[in-house]
Amino acid sequence: MQTKRFLTLILIGISSLNLAKAQLPAKKMVSWPKVESQMKPWTRWWWMGNAVDDKNLDFVLQKYASAGLGGVEITPIYGAVGFENKYLQFLSPAWMDALHHTVKKANTLGMGVDMNTGTGWPFGGPQVKPEFAATKLIIQDYKVNAGEKLMEPIKVKEAKQDFAQIQAITAYGPNGETENLLSALQKDGTLSWSPKSGVWNIYAAFAGKTRQMVKRAAPGGEGFTLDHLDEKSVDVYLKRFTDSFRNKPQGIRSFFNDSYEVYGATWTPTFFAAFKENRGYDLSTHLKDLVSKDSTDENIARLKSDYRETMDELLLNNFTKNWTNWAHGLKSLTKNQSHGSPGNLLDLYGAVDIPETETFGSSSFKIPGLRRDAADIRNVDPDPVMSKFASSAAHTNGKTLVSSETFTWLTEHFKTSYSQCKPEAEALFLSGINHVFYHGTTNSPQDIPWPGWLFYASVEMNPNNSLWPHAQGLNHYIARCQSILQSGKADNELLIYWPVYDVWNKAKGLDMALKVHDVDEWLHPSPFYKLAKDLSKAGYAFDFASDRLLSRTKIANNLLQTAENAAPYKVLIIPACKLMSPETLNQIVKLANDGARVIFQELPKDVPGLNDLENRRVKLKSTLDKFGFTGDGKAVSVFKTGKGEIILAPNVQQALVQQHINRETLTDSGLQFIRRKKDAETFYYLVNHTAKNIDTYIAINATGKAVILDPQSGLIGSAAMQNNKVRVQIKSGETLFLNVSQAPMQNTVWTYLNTASSPINLNNPWTLHFTAGGPELPADQKLDKLTSWTDLKDPKLASFSGTGVYTTTFNLSVKSAKEYVLNLNQVDESARVWINGQEVGILWSIPFQARIGKYLKAGNNAVKVEVVNLMANRIRDMDLKKIQWRNYHEINFVNIDYKPFDASNWDVMPSGLIGAVTITPYN
Known part of the structure; x- marks a missing residue:
């Protein structure tokens, strides 16, 4: 009996031991994620003259795949002289056969294919008849005395404006009177009207044509640039593709649109109607102010802000969303470079499936030995804050991919080394980009003598480049980085509001294209930019938010949830801004009431725009007057409201400290970082762009054991840790990933280079x-x-x-x-x-x-x-x-x-x- 009881106790003990083991976290072996095609670098692929054939397509695609490219983005452009007999007309049956062959061959090689929805740039072509072409506002002014009639006919004086349409005629009297004269216009252009007293100024508005043609068009793609602001024009433009595709998917992963370079397109024939519907007043009564040269008048600035906001809405709804819906109908995505657009870049980037930024020119890095020749430098430095507009749109809208046109004019032709490419790509990764597109690769048949066909703005990522035998080095590095940077979700704690109305509120000019090349005008002077730079340097991670994004943001567990698939944010920050709509302010208060923490650097002072101005000012003031801050008003003041609080703090970092929002102190060492979360794991991407080698223990906010992954060599090992700090050795110009997890790790110990003997x-x-x-x-x-x-x-x-x-x-x-x-x-x-x-x-x-x-x-x-x-x-x-x-x-x-x-x-x-x-x- 005792033996039986003893055996029972033994079995119970073994069972308890096994149960205890089962409850322990399973040991984990950290490895690189499986590299999929979208994790590899892709390239813009120029089809010069559409001179392509199956044999040569097979040959170059095999070369690209072997070198480690994950996909190509077809952009047809002009061709080489003397090869005209090999040109294919864009979207012709022969061209479509070439496209189908390309997709089939690329897919067998494990590559994807994107396609420009056009040739060259911007969108346009033979289907864009003058009535659908990019439109500009033409305003002519006249004078007429009391009792007299205007002698000259009201017709467009500018040459080659045969398709101009009269939009409005407004007369301005000596005492501020206005009169709509459109109904007085006769068929011959004369005006059957005369003023009763004084001298009147008459302004006539026409919808004219910019006459811009597609730039760098390929055969079959020549024609006028599209009116992006008009839905019917966009539909007509896309119908050519739908018809060529027979309304069936073509195996294209994503349709692409290059940066908005529609010059002088300030209008569309439906603008007056859209303006009145959305802004609430008649723009045609303000023609005089719309073309005013006064750059200081506050009311003109407000009028121009309303004009720019209307253009933003037209571009977003009639082009961006319209084009994306069209692509989805063909089982494809959209990839859009929204920069350069006359609209809110965050919303325009956010309305497509893959937001894309671009780098143009080269950056200055302190890495010893990195060549940067003065004669080979464009005077445009890529700006990481500019790149974050695209990545923010992806992160806040729950999108996985955010891409970049990369290395455009990095150096002078034929002088770009892979070593120069590396830190530029790393700067993009630090900005949240995780899908690099080279700019780029020119398709070149085998029988073309060296150096083959080349495109003028490219770093020549092609098999004729003498560096090509080593392209795998760069490509594999980018693939390893992107395999992690495309995993999970961005781990950014701060959401920073972008005050677009402060940007739009300028009396000078008409439309406002927010270009990569003009950031020193519209971005750099702003408090928003300074705050973003300071927070980044201090070690905070953040994304940007628009008014539209805030309007649909919810609160869950006291965190800001901007989209269903987006990672939540801990704090909303409102940088110092002059203008804010009452609707946005009320939404911010609602978010606070629901549990959000909101930090104002300063309170807004006024409302944007011109319509119903005094009533909207009263609404804004009424909301602000309810802020019952406690504190001395000099440092951090707090207003508790509902489940959350609104904080007023000129020193935002001081407020973050008080809110226990911890920065990553690792930036004190000179390292830069970006974080991502995947399930219970946190990934740090660490970059050393300083002039020194760094060997130190760094504190990280994520808790757990760290594993080091070297994206250049592929080596992996468990990191040495001391007092919750991780030891990192990163030479100048190098990068590392950290995988931080609570689970025990099985990886071998990372080999640190400690004591060096004589070389x-x-x-x-x-x-x-x-x-x-x-x-x-x-x-x-x-x-x-x-x-x-x-x-x-x-x-x-x-x-x-x-x-x-x-x-x-x-x-x-x-x-x-x-x-x-x-x-x-x-x-x-x-x-x-x-x-x-x-x-x-x-x-x-x-x-x-x-x-x-x-x-x-x-x-x-x-x-x-x-x-x-x-x-x-x-x-x-x-x-x-x-x-x-x-x-x-x-x-x-x-x-x-x-x-x-x-x-x-x-x-x-x-x-x-x-x-x-x-x-x-x-x-």
């Missing part, structure tokens, strides 16, 4: 053998010292662009260190390394170092380094020899200043391995 210099002679490139392969070289191969005696080397392979050996007397790091020093421009026949990887960016301990052995070791250089030297040589290689229609080929391209005056660019190569042991 091993690779002093044995090197052999240099050229394997690919041109114009012809130079002879082999024996090198006692590594210098630019352009400095060697062979004259062929100064003009050579291609691949050179360096080989040498060195002796390692004993292999005893914990790790060994290879340092190639200066590489122009990328290197692929093998040690003892085993491939280490591609070292394509600064600092050109790699961990190689596992490849080394005691005794003699063989080193092989394959280096590719820029295209620049070969192009220079061709221009010196007057070899014709560029001959395209329209703009042909221009330099970074949009002048005719000529490389004959360039200096020879350094190439190859330069300086000492070392291997440093670490313990």
